[in-house]
Amino acid sequence: xxxxxxxxxxxxxxxxxxxxxxxxxxxxxxxxxxxxxxxxxxxxxxxxxxxxxxxxxxxxxxxxxxxxxxxxxxxxxxxxxxxxxxxxxxxxxxxxxxxxxxxxxxxxxxxxxxxxxxxxxxxxxxxxxxxxxxxxxxxxxxxxxxxxxxxxxxxxxxxxxxxxxxxxxxxxxxxxxxxxxxxxxxxxxxxxxxxxxxxxxxxxxxxxxxxxxxxxxxxxxxxxxxxxxxxxxxxxxxxxxxxxxxxxxxxxxxxxxxxxxxxxxxxxxxxxxxxxxxxxxxxxxxxxxxxxxxxxxxxxxxxxxxxxxxxxxxxxxxxxxxxxxxxxxxxxxxxxxxxxxxxxxxxxxxxxxxxxxxxxxxxxxxxxxxxxxxxxxxxxxxxxxxxxxxxxxxxxxxxxxxxxxxxxxxxxxxxxxxxxxxxxxxxxxxxxxxxxxxxxxxxxxxxxxxxxxxxxxxxxxxxxxxxxxxxxxxxxxxxxxxxxxxxxxxxxxxxxxxxxxxxxxxxxxxxxxxxxxxxxxxxxxxxxxxxxxxxxxxxxxxxxxxxxxxxxxxxxxxxxxxxxxxxxxxxx
RNA sequence: UGAGGCGUAGCCAAGCGGUAAGGCAGCGGCCUUUGGAGCCGCCAUUCCCAGGUUCGAAUCCUGGCGCCUCAGCCA
Numbered sequence: 051x052x053x054x055x056x057x058x059x060x061x062x063x064x065x066x067x068x069x070x071x072x073x074x075x076x077x078x079x080x081x082x083x084x085x086x087x088x089x090x091x092x093x094x095x096x097x098x099x100x101x102x103x104x105x106x107x108x109x110x111x112x113x114x115x116x117x118x119x120x121x122x123x124x125x126x127x128x129x130x131x132x133x134x135x136x137x138x139x140x141x142x143x144x145x146x147x148x149x150x151x152x153x154x155x156x157x158x159x160x161x162x163x164x165x166x167x168x169x170x171x172x173x174x175x176x177x178x179x180x181x182x183x184x185x186x187x188x189x190x191x192x193x194x195x196x197x198x199x200x201x202x203x204x205x206x207x208x209x210x211x212x213x214x215x216x217x218x219x220x221x222x223x224x225x226x227x228x229x230x231x232x233x234x235x236x237x238x239x240x241x242x243x244x245x246x247x248x249x250x251x252x253x254x255x256x257x258x259x260x261x262x263x264x265x266x267x268x269x270x271x272x273x274x275x276x277x278x279x280x281x282x283x284x285x286x287x288x289x290x291x292x293x294x295x296x297x298x299x300x301x302x303x304x305x306x307x308x309x310x311x312x313x314x315x316x317x318x319x320x321x322x323x324x325x326x327x328x329x330x331x332x333x334x335x336x337x338x339x340x341x342x343x344x345x346x347x348x349x350x351x352x353x354x355x356x357x358x359x360x361x362x363x364x365x366x367x368x369x370x371x372x373x374x375x376x377x378x379x380x381x382x383x384x385x386x387x388x389x390x391x392x393x394x395x396x397x398x399x400x401x402x403x404x405x406x407x408x409x410x411x412x413x414x415x416x417x418x419x420x421x422x423x424x425x426x427x428x429x430x431x432x433x434x435x436x437x438x439x440x441x442x443x444x445x446x447x448x449x450x451x452x453x454x455x456x457x458x459x460x461x462x463x464x465x466x467x468x469x470x471x472x473x474x475x476x477x478x479x480x481x482x483x484x485x486x487x488x489x490x491x492x493x494x495x496x497x498x499x500x501x502x503x504x505x506x507x508x509x510x511x512x513x514x515x516x517x518x519x520x521x522x523x524x525x526x527x528x529x530x531x532x533x534x535x536x537x538x539x540x541x542x543x544x545x546x547x548x549x550x551x552x553x554x555x556x557x558x559x560x561x562x563x564x565x566x567x568x569x570x571x572x573x574x575x576x577x578x579x580x581x582x583x584x585x586x587x588x589x590x591x592x593x594x595x596x597x598x599x600x601x602x603x604x605x606x607x608x609x610x611x612x613x614x615x616x617x618x619x620x621x622x
Numbered sequence: 623u624g625a626g627g628c629g630u631a632g633c634c635a636a637g638c639g640g641u642a643a644g645g646c647a648g649c650g651g652c653c654u655u656u657g658g659a660g661c662c663g664c665c666a667u668u669c670c671c672a673g674g675u676u677c678g679a680a681u682c683c684u685g686g687c688g689c690c691u692c693a694g695c696c697a
């Protein structure tokens with residue numbers, strides 16, 4: 051089984067790194083980092099970044115750190131740091147002993163700020179946030195210099211120290227870099243470095259009442275860790291001059307290089323933290339690990355595999371153009387991996403009873419069934435067969451449409467691993483007209499699903515023996531959003547109006563082959579002819595099994611039938 | 623009317639002056655004890671547009687056009 055089917059082609063970042071290596075930069079070392087802020091759960095977009103950063107380290111004999119960018123205690127929480135560590139590990143990456151927190155550098159960062167003041171490159175500003183905004187200027191007009199810009203070194207040093215000691219109320223003062231208020235790059239117009247916030251930090255507690263800003267903390271954290279290539283997303287491109295400014299004016303020993311790439315966007319999916327957190331907190335979904343969520347926790351619970359996600363990330367590539375990847379790509383790599391690994395089993399989701407009139411009343415046979423045709427080492431198992439069976443309601447049609455080669459009156463089909471059966475009679479409820487059961491006959495000479503006479507039997511059905519069947523609840527999922535772009539809404543509405551009201555369908559009373567009663571969480575199963583499923587590790591109990599649909603099998607018949615109803619095939 | 627980016631097929635994406643990789647999707651066929659999987663074939667005479675340089679341009683130059691990001695004491 052190949053570890054990775056899509057060839058890992060190079061990308062512009064790897065090209066840069068190769069070139070740096072050729073030029074002997076950084077003493078031939080490559081050091082990256084994955085720097086999440088612990089203010090939410092990781093999602094598939096983060097997976098792209100994780101695969102990139104850890105993948106580069108792996109490819110160029112380097113190392114990748116896990117560093118929490120925890121400089122804003124107002125939004126952060128240990129719940130998130132725990133989930134992030136779990137998700138990175140699950141995806142298959144290892145930061146070994148290099149687990150870092152920006153908050154571990156608060157003292158060093160403070161000293162760097164003192165240094166900046168001494169260099170005359172930072173000052174304490176008494177302007178309020180509103181005043182700072184009002185004096186920042188606009189995209190086309192320069193800003194105005196703060197009246198506090200020319201405070202003496204001594205005054206700045208004294209004030210900054212007193213900021214730290216808690217002598218000033220929240221928001222009353224800030225430390226600002228002294229750069230250029232008329233820079234065309236707004237990030238360079240004396241950005242705030244430190245703000246006063248009396249908020250308990252999830253790691254440093256109440257030790258600090260001033261907290262550094264991202265723009266300031268990030269380049270210095272990178273330098274402290276000896277990062278060589280600091281990879282981030284496109285929206286930070288405008289921040290790079292500031293990133294470099296800190297490193298250059300503080301003359302740090304190591305000089306990381308920031309490189310930006312386009313973040314992942316997926317059709318039918320929302321990936322902004324703000325929106326994901328809203329879905330969770332407003333109960334549009336059932337928590338961060340709801341199987342419909344694009345979070346790694348959600349995908350894991352849904353039955354996605356780490357390899358599928360990694361292969362997907364490798365396949366979509368890394369570039370600088372904004373892009374929206376069609377979700378079919380992700381689904382393709384999911385099916386590919388699951389096809390290789392999933393144990394084949396039979397489960398009837400919407401049961402229809404079939405009675406084999408010519409099969410002995412009290413007989414039970416044990417039939418052989420392969421566990422995975424893609425992998426002989428998965429072996430075989432025995433499945434019981436008897437006179438009364440369940441088949442799928444959808445596999446019988448009293449009036450079969452053209453091209454339907456499943457069961458219908460007078461027609462013969464194969465029961466997978468078992469026998470040919472022929473439908474002789476349809477028994478209906480006298481009042482409702484609903485189909486109650488089918489009376490069929492079986493061909494004793496077709497055991498195993500084959501005869502010598504060369505008879506052609508097109509349809510193959512899955513089934514479960516009634517007296518041996520187990521029961522389960524099965525949850526089917528559809529896309530969370532109805533439109534490829536969930537943000538495509540009419541004036542005044544928001545993405546939530548595009549939520550799919552039918553994104554989950556709960557089926558109870560599903561019939562499963564007896565062996566499945568021992569299903570293990572984390573094991574992928576293929577319910578034959580239907581799709582891939584896994585035990586829901588949150589809701590399933592030994593008394594009441596609950597399976598999540600991971601992804602359906604490609605359904606060409608469903609597609610054909612849809613086209614037959616809707617008209618021509620080539621119309622969308 | 624500021625600055626920084628980006629524009630190659632329906633969607634991603636290689637390509638780095640020598641004549642348009644690959645994946646997804648789609649289409650056609652083969653095969654099939656899963657209408658799954660697999661296999662075979664098709665799918666850009668042209669790279670946002672217009673000029674220019676060159677024997678030769680998606681690649682270099684000039685000028686347009688379009689899209690994205692930035693005016694948090696968020697990251």
